[in-house]
Amino acid sequence: MTFVVPFDGSDLAEAALVRAVEYGAALDVAVTAVTVVPERTRYAREKSWIGRDENYDPGRVVESLRGRVETLAPEASFDFERIREFPPEAEIAEHIGALALEHDPAVVFLGSDNVGRVVTPLASVGVHVAAEDDYDVFIVRRPSPPRIDAVERHDAFYDA
Structure with missing residues (x-):
């Protein structure tokens, strides 16, 4: 059993990750953050992964998101797919x-307003x-x- 968090680096995705870790610690459940990274510049700009005039490197974005997950939730694992x-x-x-x-989630913690x-x-x-x-x-x-x-x-x- 796992708690899974779709993670795009947004404020609410970060809050969902922290909340999943808090509940996971209380219930002894592992947490995995998952990310899908399309290899298109427009999507990266919409997600604020890159600036308006910045070149898009999907690998760098994946590593940045992985780093943010490690900072917020060192005990969580990170998985991603590039499309x-x-x-x-x-x-x-x-x-x-x-x-x-793929992570057999019991609950998906979704940051969304x-x-x-x-x-x-x-x-x-x-x-x-x-x-x-x-x-x-x-x-x-x-x-x-x-x-x-x-x-x-x-x-x-x-x-x-």
Whole structure:
């Protein structure tokens, strides 16, 4: 059993990773962060992985994301897939979902401020990942700490 976190380096993905580690420590469950990196510059700019005039090196982005995971959650593992195409969000979500399933997740911790709302954007990767029936989904909508006594806060993250 594993807690899996789709990780793109966004603030809410970071919060989801920290939350997964906190719950994982309380429940003795391993945590894996998964990333899908399309080899297209436009997507990298949309994710703020590179600046407007910066050249895109997918390998460097993978290592940067891996480093961020190691900083936030040294006990978590990191897995990634590089894909050549720049597919629609639903197809990126399929890649993320398939990568997550490789880790036999009990729960996917998803950082998203719009998944599960009455009105949901169709272009959200999170919407498609959350729709999967093979695992439960824990949605992290804000980086604030949990309010459960058994869960130990990672104060360094919350105080930053």
